[in-house]
Amino acid sequence: MNDLQPLIDNNARWADATVARDPEFFKRLQRQQAPEYLWIGCSDSRVPANEIVGMAPGELFVHRNVANVVPHSDVNCQSVIQFAVDALKIKHIMVVGHYGCAGVQMALEGRRSQGVADYWLGHIRDVASRYKPLLEAEPDARHRASLLVELNVLEQAINVSHSAVVQDAWARGQQLSVHGWVYSLGDGRVRQLGLSAEGPEAVKGLREMALERILEARSRHRATAQTARSGA
Template identity: 45%
Template sequence: MSLYEKVFENNREWVASQLAQDPTYFSQMALGQEPEFLYIGCSDSRVQPENFMGVSPGEVFVYRNVANLIPNNDISSISVTQYAVEYLHVKHIIVCGHYGCGGVRAALDNKDLGKLNIWLRNIDDVYRLHRDELNALPDENARFRRLVELNVQEQCLNIMKFSFVQHARAKGEYPRIHGWVYDIATGTVKDLEIDMSKFTDELKVYQLK
């Protein structure tokens, strides 16, 4: 049996297992979702947020792409974020990078990767913004790890720039924006503890309606 065929066998076994524990599991799940978290992460197959966050289905709304980017011209990531904020009313938006990220590594290596260059230029811009700090680090691995962290920080700021996020936060304390880095080698999550308030003066603040 191929791995592809095995997936369907695994699915049947999983359904039977869930129903044995709770006969209403799927019927209840079908009623809707009320996630508390919007998780924006990398598409890397080794990074599975539901596992390392210890959350159940319905508790986290997940969006993933190469190097966990939220460019201001990417309609997909903007639509996901707006839906999560305005319709799901998530309390926390988490941008989670990971050490050893292939997308960040590709941008750091400055190789010509064809059309992928268009996407990776967003990380090039992060390096440009923080060039002095990164170039002052002692070795390439230190720069690599720090660029992963700084990329998360800049994506958090990109989220804060969205007018619908600003409007939601003006009405209360949510959504809160967090920057994390997952360490594949240890399975641990690092909260970068980004103080979003200190960047307020650098962001365009929209006139609230």
């Protein structure tokens, strides 16, 4: 038996249902790709980019890797950014992490995969090292992990903002913004981290401003949770 046959069958049903709803759908899709957004997210199977933001094929350009890391040395990710910005003229780049990220958890705990992923997760261990005092101040392991998810998004969004492609686009006046988001597996909601850059001037002080907003939001969340427990 072909173990992949259920996937082929699902595809046939999806294609038929799509044509039934919109007979011109695939004809339009063939003619052009004109997304305004680039989603840089985690490869986690529970985080389907298009579905999360309710977009159809052709409306969202997507790059995914383990723990949504954007190193300047990764030619794969950088080429996606370059194609999205220079060829597709996208207007927004969203770096999207998610709570419960296994890659972030491994980096935080210092666990090893005994493979090449250990080198990749070194980027997140660097983030954890940069913010070690903040992480150690968190009351429990779950809060430390969620904070590192947010800090990783912050640092990767800054990497995007400093990339040659984005800097060149801003220099020539191209409309382009970089954003930091986190997705919650618990309720399916995307949270904006208060991190957006629309030009080189906006990048100055971005880390400090975004970090302040992240910590303020976490403080409000703890206060709300404490009030709820007290009233229970």
